[in-house]
Amino acid sequence: MARVLKEAKHDDGRRGDIVRAAAKLFRDKGYDGASMRAIANAVGMQCGSPFYHFASKQDILVAVVEEGLRQGLEKTRAVVKPGLAADVQFRALVRVHLSIILEDGNDFIPVMLYNWRCLDENHQRRLIATKDEYDAIWQNAVNNLHEAGFLGSDTKFARLMVLGAMNFMVTWYKPKKGDNLDTLADKVVAFFLSQHA
Numbered sequence: 001m002a003r004v005l006k007e008a009k010h011d012d013g014r015r016g017d018i019v020r021a022a023a024k025l026f027r028d029k030g031y032d033g034a035s036m037r038a039i040a041n042a043v044g045m046q047c048g049s050p051f052y053h054f055a056s057k058q059d060i061l062v063a064v065v066e067e068g069l070r071q072g073l074e075k076t077r078a079v080v081k082p083g084l085a086a087d088v089q090f091r092a093l094v095r096v097h098l099s100i101i102l103e104d105g106n107d108f109i110p111v112m113l114y115n116w117r118c119l120d121e122n123h124q125r126r127l128i129a130t131k132d133e134y135d136a137i138w139q140n141a142v143n144n145l146h147e148a149g150f151l152g153s154d155t156k157f158a159r160l161m162v163l164g165a166m167n168f169m170v171t172w173y174k175p176k177k178g179d180n181l182d183t184l185a186d187k188v189v190a191f192f193l194s195q196h197a
Contacts, residue, residue: 021039036057062119073130
């Protein structure tokens with residue numbers, strides 16, 4: 001029994017290795033540009049070996065997106081604190097979102113952002129519930145900004161704008177060059193809240 005558990009743990013480790021390597025390749029080359037051979041090479045496997053863990057490249061993409069959503073939701077929930085001032089809560093959410101999409105090694109959410117259409121409709125539907133929970137946390141924070149007088153009344157538009165602007169940073173932000181994430185978070189908050197000052 002112990003041997004079986006040890007092997008299962010090893011298999012989970014290899015599966016995780018594949019998901020992390022695929023996330024990096026999907027981010028750098030796009031879903032269509034990353035071959036199964038490249039994914040296998042990145043984890044030191046023979047070309048067909050990833051199929052022991054995943055039925056297809058689509059299943060690997062689903063695992064990458066699921067991992068990104070899981071990590072993102074976990075980190076986001078951790079900074080939501082009852083009783084925080086609306087602007088302080090907003091800043092905490094901005095900072096954690098920037099870490100989720102921009103910190104070195106966090107490839108999962110950028111893959112989702114730019115490869116979502118590569119997922120088939122069944123997988124998209126299954127993942128949308130988690131995505132909606134993330135959006136609901138943000139919508140609540142933006143609603144609170146409005147109630148505190150920091151934003152105008154179109155809070156759905158405000159949520160889409162702030163997340164859209166931050167998500168686009170994936171295309172130009174370079175780690176260790178320019179602003180660090182704390183400074184960047186301060187700039188994002190100052191920009192969005194100053195629009196209604």
